[in-house]
Structure formats: structure tokens, C-alpha cells
Amino acid sequence: MGKKDLLGGSLWDEYSQEVNRRMAEPEHRGDITEVQALKMGGKLIVADYGAESCGDAVRLFWVVDPATDRILDCKFKSFGCGTAIASSDIMAELCIGKTVDEAIKITNIDVEYALRDNPDTPAVPPQKMHCSVMAYDVIKRAASIYKNVDESTLEDEVIVCECARVSLGTIEEVIRLNDLKTVEGITDYTKAGAFCKSCIQPGGHEKREHYLVDILKRVRAEIDASQIREQATTRDFKAMSLVGKIKAIDDVLSAHVKPTLARDGGNVELVDIKEGEDEILVFIQYSGACAGCASSGTATLQMILGILRKELDERIMVVPV
């Protein structure tokens, strides 16, 4: 909104005091050497993560006790804006004392929440939420190094909106359950796309693998296909689209009419249909023995009409052309 844009404070005014404090004096900045880790009786883990498009990068140092998997100490270094520095600092603090498995569960939502001055006021403006995501990603990387497993095995969901930690499955589900038709609807239900907005469509802060516009389009297409399939199986002729009706008439002609006519060397083709309020005109064209046969305007025509009305719709009228 123009007024909000004009009168809103500077970006930095929306940072919590805690963010400001940690930007100015990050408590856990620095590195840890192998020697220091050994002295503490732990194993040194060093993990790097970089968000290439925004240029931010973080390096995480863990000292992990191999006997208990507990993180004895944690430090970081960061190339990034103030939010990235503050997020990395609180992330390091949250790691200390946890086991590696517990640390993996720390998300950027936890990091942002820990930076709040009070529970109800976000610590950073929405467009800066993505700066906190790096903290989550580097923990996952450190854990994968410690456990000597592929990073992907530590993530059981495909995350579409990293700022709000919303998965692909959740988004697909809310679209289906609530018959959502807009991206705004998805944001209302899930908060996906409410922060840095990278996940809405290409061209935002960062390149994403999945975009809400594409997911919506795909799921909507699946919903429509499913409805069409349902109509086709229930043969609810009245509810079918024009193309559906043509297909249904053609199917009935193929299944119930053409084999009978073929026995006498004749055939019939559907030419067109015209749908009015009270009737559906079905235009057909005879061929083979049926073309020019006297019965094609009487008994054969009545047979076709009867079958189409019985199988599909009482309003059908058949017109030979």
C-alpha cells in the first residue's frame, strides 16, 4: 500500500533490539581449531553454506562429543547482512548443548523466534526472513558431515517456502482440500510466500526449485482432470463439457450402433452437435450401405435416437446430414 510504503520506517527500524545487539556484538563469532576441539574432548566439524544468489555465506564450527553426539561448542563466521550475522549468532547459541539430532530440528522459524524481543513481534521485516534460512541449512550440512550421510537424507520433505518452512505436500493438500484458486489463498492458509516472496514466482530474491504459481497450476489441472474423469465414469452427460459430450456420443455410437450397421455394410459418423436449452441436436452422416438406404431416415434413425437417449440424455435429437 502506498501510504504504508511512504510512511513505514526504514528497514532497520523493524529489527528487534536483540537483532541489533547481535549484529553489533555477535557472541559466538569466530572459529574453532582442531587442537581446541581435541582439548574439549570432541570432534571438530566445519560446514560451509552459501546462498549464491544473494551472496551470503556462513561457516559453522561444531565441537561434538562422539560418545553422546552432544554439541559442546559452536562458533560461526558469516559473509552477509546484519540479519544474516544475527541469525548465525543465535543459531550457534541454540546449537550449544543439543545433540546433533536435536540440532537438526532447529529451523529458521526457531532462529527468528529466538531473536524476538517479545513473542508477538517479528524480529526482522518479512523480506529479511530469507537471511535466517541459511542458519538452518548450515546446521543440516554440519549434521550430514558428522553423520557421514548425504544431506538429502536429513530432509524428508521438499520445502517450497523456506522462510515459513512450508512443504510441497502441505501446499498441495491445502489447494485440494480448500479448492484454492489463487496464490494469495495459499499464503492465507499456509504463510508460504508471505515473507521474502522468492517462492511465489521466478524473478524474486532467489531461484527456487518450486514456485507457488506452478504448483497451483499443476494441482488445479489435476483437480480438473480428476473432475472430468469422475464425470466420465459416472457418465453425467448434462455436466460434461462440449468436448466431453462429443466424446460420449461418439463412444455410444461406436459401442452400440456402428457394429449393428456394419453387419449390413453400413456406417455412421458423428458430424457435430449443437446444444440448446431444451434439446441437443446430434448431426450424423451415413456412409456405406446406409447412405441412400430408405431405412436410414426411419427405423435406423429411430434406433440410433433411442440408444443415444437411453445411454446419455432424453433431450437428444438426431439429424442426418
Next chain:
Amino acid sequence: MQRIYMDNNATTIVDPEVFLAMEPFFVRMYGNPNSLHSFGSEVKPSMAMAMEQLYQGINASDDDDIVVNSCATEGNNTVIMGIYFHSILGGDKNHIITTQVEHPAVTETCRFLEKLGVEVTYLPVNEEGVIHSDDVKNAITDRTALVSVMWANNETGMIFPVKQIAYACKNRGVLFHTDAVQAIGKLPVNVQEVPVDYLTFSAHKFHGPKGVGGLFIREGAPMVPLLHGGEHMGGLRSGTINVAGLVGMGKAMELAVGNLDYELSEVLRLRNKLEDAIAAIPDVLVVGKRIHRTPNTTLASVRGVEGEALIWDLNRQGIAASTGSACASESLEANPVMAAIGADKDLAHTGVRFSLSRFTTEEEIDHVIEIFPRVVERLRDISSTYAAGGGPACSVSPEQS
């Protein structure tokens, strides 16, 4: 705490003399110049003087037009949209040439026109951040309606070869527009020597008030107004004239031109002093040769230090500078100028811009020289990329040391 303003390419302080010139038109002489009564007519002599100051400031002829408007964004939009309505829509031309590093008032207007089917060539800049006039010459086709190239770049201060471009356009019968907001008051701007068809400027960039700007239109160049609804400015720009703004802009133009020698000597000296100190810090790259830059601007990349963090730290120390790489902006792509000049990945998000003015003092420069290395040191101490080795060392451009 002492506050130091080093962001004069964004906006400038209003010169006290400009303020004094404007003051009467808020309280005592508030008449609408279009009114028939004495309240209206009494403001006209001052407006006439202001227009004269503008015409003299860029050496425009009386046959040319200078349309007073709200800002350079309006001027840029008026020229580009006007050409679309005049020469492209329904005409046989369909091509505009500009650069990749123009102000969004130019590039975004061109992108808008692309949606309407206009072909736009966005010329890339070289590693110093400028285009060569031959690039423009080679890009011109029979279907080119307009070339729009800035006089000087806001981020780097690099001066573009507008004179050669203007002649290249003239020779091919193509209209040429230049966004000169960063040139007025920093460089000699003479529309008789540089045959531009259109030139835009904005008062607040040269110690005038915000919300008032000018559009120079060479005699005979087509002009389709953006705003309709009145006969102001000869029908070229409707809307009641901002009298105080115009008077302020005229005075500011006079002072800017009058102080040009100071800008090109003393401001340049202070800028170079600051730049020498910045460049003396290891792994710092200053963009562009001094000889090709406006005298007040330094854009430096500080390896291992993210631009926004640097600005934040400087702000805490009372120093206002600028970066083009803020990661809260719509796109996190690197600063387009840094990307255009081919800065490597590690440097793309590290730009910090200092832009001085004639009000910048030696004491302020000395203070920044004292503070800046400390800020860099603190952030490099936190930095993962710098601690990781920082990559190949950067060096200052050859002609700077």
C-alpha cells in the same frame, strides 16, 4: 554523535541560498501564476529569472524548451513514452537503444514498452562500467526511434561518451536522450556542445529542493506530454507550476554552475584523499579510472564484507553511505552495475559508494578515513569468505595509485 553525509548521489542538502530564494513563495507570494490578479502576476518575474538560470545553466537556446516537472523520473518517462506515442505506435520505427546500467526510470519504462511490442537493446558496459560510442553506432538500425544513455552513472560516477553518442545519433537521424541527473553541478553540461535532443535533470541532486526537475527539449524534437489537463508549460506539462520549487531549482542551477570549478578541484581533491585511504586497505577494489569519473564519487568493493552490513556499521558510526546490493531489495541479484562490469562472484555483493558534495569538509573526510578501516576490520573478522582466504588479492585500477 557527529553525523557525516556521504550519499550525495542519492540526494543533497538544500543550499541555504536556495532556501532563502524559495522562502517568499510559501507564505507571502503564494499566488497561482495562471491567475489574472496581482497575486498571480507578482510571482512571474521570479519564475522568469529561474527559467533564465536553467537555460543558462545548460546553455540552452531560447528556441529550445525546458519543461519544469516533478523529477527526472517524470522527465525520463515523458521522453520515452512520448517517443512511443509519436514514432512507434502506428509508425514504422520500433526500436529503442539504452544501456544495462541506466536508472530504473529509463530501464523499467523500456521494459514496460517491451510488453507493448517495442524492441529494446540494452547495451552492456565494459569492465569500467561504461559503453563505447561505437556500440551505440553499431546498434542503430533504420527502425531505431530513440537512444537513451545517461551522462554519468549514479553508482560508479563513470562518465559516458555522450558527445560522441549524440553525434552518432544525429548522423543517423535518431533522437538522443540523456539522463543528466548525476552530471549537473559535477561536470560542464552544455547542450550546444553536446547535441542531445532531450536532457533530464532533478533539482535535489544539485542542492535544490526535492520534487522538482526539468526536461530540456531541443527545438524541433517531438514532444508528447505525459500529463494532460491544462495549458501549463505551453501544454507540454499540465499541473500547476511548483513556483517555489522552480525558483529553488533555478537558484540551485546557478550555484551549481558557479561552483563547478570548486567541484572539479576541491571536491575532487577530497574525494581522492578519501579514495586513496580506502584503496590502501588490502583487498579493496575501486571501480573505474578517476579520469573517467564524476569528481565526487567512489564505488569500492571490499572483499569479504557484504555491502549492507558495511552500510549498517558505518551508519552506527554516524556515516551515511550507500550500497546497491541490499539483500532486502526485490531481487538479490548482484548490484547491476557490479554485475555489468564483470565483478567476480565474491565481489558482486560488496559495493560501498561514497558520494561527496561541495558541503563535504576535510574534517569529515578525515573522520571517515579514521573510521572506515575499523569497520572493515570488524566485519572481516566475522566474515567467512575473507577468513576462508578471500580469493585472489584485488588491486586498485592502475591509474589510481
